[in-house]
Amino acid sequence: MTQQTAGIHHITAFVTDPQRNVDFYAGFLGLRLVKKTINFDAPEVYHLYFGNELGSPGTAITFFPWPGARHGQVGGGQVGYTTFVVPPGSLGFWEQRLRKFGMTYFRIERFGETFLQFRDPDGMQLEIVEREEGPNSKWAFGGVPADKAIKGFGGAILYSMNPEKTMHTLEHLMGLTKVAEEGSLIRFRASGDLGNVIDMNAKPIPRGQDGAGTVHHIAWRARDLEDQRHWQEAVSSYGLRPTDIVDRQYFTAVYFRENGGILFEIATDPPGFATDESVEHLGEKLMLPEWYEPHRAQIENGLLPFEVRVLEEDKA
Ligand code: ZN
Numbered sequence: 001m002t003q004q005t006a007g008i009h010h011i012t013a014f015v016t017d018p019q020r021n022v023d024f025y026a027g028f029l030g031l032r033l034v035k036k037t038i039n040f041d042a043p044e045v046y047h048l049y050f051g052n053e054l055g056s057p058g059t060a061i062t063f064f065p066w067p068g069a070r071h072g073q074v075g076g077g078q079v080g081y082t083t084f085v086v087p088p089g090s091l092g093f094w095e096q097r098l099r100k101f102g103m104t105y106f107r108i109e110r111f112g113e114t115f116l117q118f119r120d121p122d123g124m125q126l127e128i129v130e131r132e133e134g135p136n137s138k139w140a141f142g143g144v145p146a147d148k149a150i151k152g153f154g155g156a157i158l159y160s161m162n163p164e165k166t167m168h169t170l171e172h173l174m175g176l177t178k179v180a181e182e183g184s185l186i187r188f189r190a191s192g193d194l195g196n197v198i199d200m201n202a203k204p205i206p207r208g209q210d211g212a213g214t215v216h217h218i219a220w221r222a223r224d225l226e227d228q229r230h231w232q233e234a235v236s237s238y239g240l241r242p243t244d245i246v247d248r249q250y251f252t253a254v255y256f257r258e259n260g261g262i263l264f265e266i267a268t269d270p271p272g273f274a275t276d277e278s279v280e281h282l283g284e285k286l287m288l289p290e291w292y293e294p295h296r297a298q299i300e301n302g303l304l305p306f307e308v309r310v311l312e313e314d315k316a
Helices: 018-028 091-100 163-172 225-238 293-302
Strands: 008-015 032-039 042-051 060-065 078-086 106-110 113-119 125-130 152-159 177-182 185-189 197-201 215-222 252-257 263-268
Touching: 008 018, 008 078, 008 152, 008 263, 018 032, 018 042, 018 060, 042 293, 078 091, 078 215, 091 113, 091 125, 163 177, 163 185, 163 197, 215 225, 225 252, 225 263
Parallel strands: 008 060, 078 125, 152 197, 215 263
Antiparallel strands: 008 215, 032 042, 042 060, 078 152, 106 113, 113 125, 177 185, 185 197, 252 263
16 A cells, blocks of 8 residues: 655755845745754754744745855755745735835746746745645734735645656655646645645756755655654665654654655654644744753854844835
């Protein structure tokens, strides 16, 4: 029996300045900063999580802001576009908002849907699409009311160095279903209602370069730890090499690189972000896992302070 992931759990990218990152994802896009912590593998770097009001699986975009980091090149072996989904009828609001902030964007069509494509301040490729499916976000911030707010991920466009192999993995390991073809584009769906639509170009794309403005990995949902163990076995049986299960405090994680070069992760839905602070206060304080708590003062000293703030353009 092939397992089936519900879809994307989170997407993690490299950026440079933390304040600029927060201004864009919280201030401009209106997402909630649901967790302010550090990269558990590099405690001198923040790990910031943004999402809907809870940072539910399928809504969490996460960043490692590293001031002065070199910029990468978006290319094969990466997520090419990260797709956000908004409620039907709100694409006009977002187009106006992009204009109000003087941002360059493109309006494109594929599979009968309209996408607004633009880049974040570090060059990460993003797009917004309207869809019925998926619950609305309950979060409103600055100039973004809850009824226009980003619900979470619509999905992603994957850039593969070996699309045949990546598509085989999507279908036969991750349990996605091929649902449509248009030109050289192929669309897959997962069973959930967010982060569930993956588009692929059937043409190989030359290798990208990791760095600011590029996605480090895409994580897929596992129901719980038991499901994750099954995934780990399934990845091995498929002939890829999964890591051990790693504790990421808000989920546990297994990583593996698929044959098109993209770093995949399997992450558990539980426990989620309200595990070490209350829902009302998510993201307000720097949260550290207990093994870093003795070094809090030193860690805090090394991090640039930032604030979640309403942007000037939204104050008028
Ligand atoms: Zn991850």
